[in-house]
Amino acid sequence: MRQLVLGNLNYSSWSIRPLMVARKVALPVEDVIVPLDFPETSARLKEISPTAKVPLLIWDDVTVWESLAITEWIAEWAPPGSVWPEAPAARAIARAAASEMHAGFSELRSKCPMDIRAREATPEMTEKLAADIARIDALWSNLRSTFGKGGPFLFGRWSAADAFYLPVVTRFRTYGLPLSGAAAEYAAAVLEDPDFLRLEEQAKAEPWWIRYGPDGRSSGFLKPEA
Template identity: 40%
Template sequence: MLKLIIGNKAYSSWSLRGWLAVKQSGLPFEEITVPMFDDEWDKRTKGNEFAPSGGKVPILWDDKAVIWDSLAIIEWLADKTGKDRYWPADDAARGMARSMAAEMHSSYQHLRNECSMNVRKQFPAKQLSEPVRQEVTRILQLWAQARARWGTGGPYLFGDFGAVDIMFAPVVTRFVTYSIQVPPFAANYMETILSHPWMQEWISAAQEEPWVIEHYEQTV
């Protein structure tokens, strides 16, 4: 059976991506949550199960194979269970979807730093820095292009739920947490993501977590 090691569901955006990726595979898996930055975290990140990842989550163990990056986990599982579970069948759509997922993976550092994930909070709207505003605008432009060109077959970015939605799911929660205003089409997409049963399961579990990291409980 697969084994997925994740951090706190309240705060760990990359863990959410890895977890959604495994859920999308349809394969059974053991889920292990290691609370970030406490004594248990310090102890386990120095052990063998964390060693290949350099002490980061999520980590997927598949027998002797270990995959420790969210996008790599998506690709591993797509190879294992079928690419159509994760990526559009149309070549042009798949090219755009891969590009969007890669951009999400490597970009938007200002949004990450200034609007860290906390699915248990909703802060009042605040003045965003110009770099964050630019990144939000870029994300909304990508969402609009995907929905307009490829989203007619369903409510997700490329019609069906897939890898791109997985990669942007924590962005959706950030927009909610920081009360970031979005146009109606984006609000509809966000509601679709948030109402997905797996997102509801994740957010509900986050509410029950006993761990609190003060750094993530305050707006910058």
């Protein structure tokens, strides 16, 4: 069995990162969506995942959990240079940038939950949120300036660093957050990528919603259009 187990594509930023990597290298794996925050979600995930979380890669007798670990597994499966940049210096920086996203920007995550198909009001610009935005803007601009020759992505050609920042790009659009010139151009290129456009259409077609309130997250089914 070869499956990539994912949460809702519209909401699960952790899921779409390895999904995008898998699609970019044409990994022969079945996508399995487990809708999040339903009463049966945890029980279903406990049956297959050591952490009862998504994403999860099941590849024959190997089970890999956690988005960065799955990405590295795919990088070892795929031809060199198709997941991370080939040049050692660029590859190291790409991994550092992905790891920074993986562990940081907590205020952005908290104030601006990922919702690809929504358009929301810009949240109150706290000092911490402004700092996250400024760091992302500077990082994208610097990576484009230093490594961006040869393509529109952070390291020119697409890399896993772009997969890790894809959910951030969608947050900037969803909440109307500001970006400067080079960073704004990069975000526009990500949103025009055919693989993202495919994912966006899938996210729009999902029948589930998740809402964030003072008592936590809730979920349900969208009503069909009349």
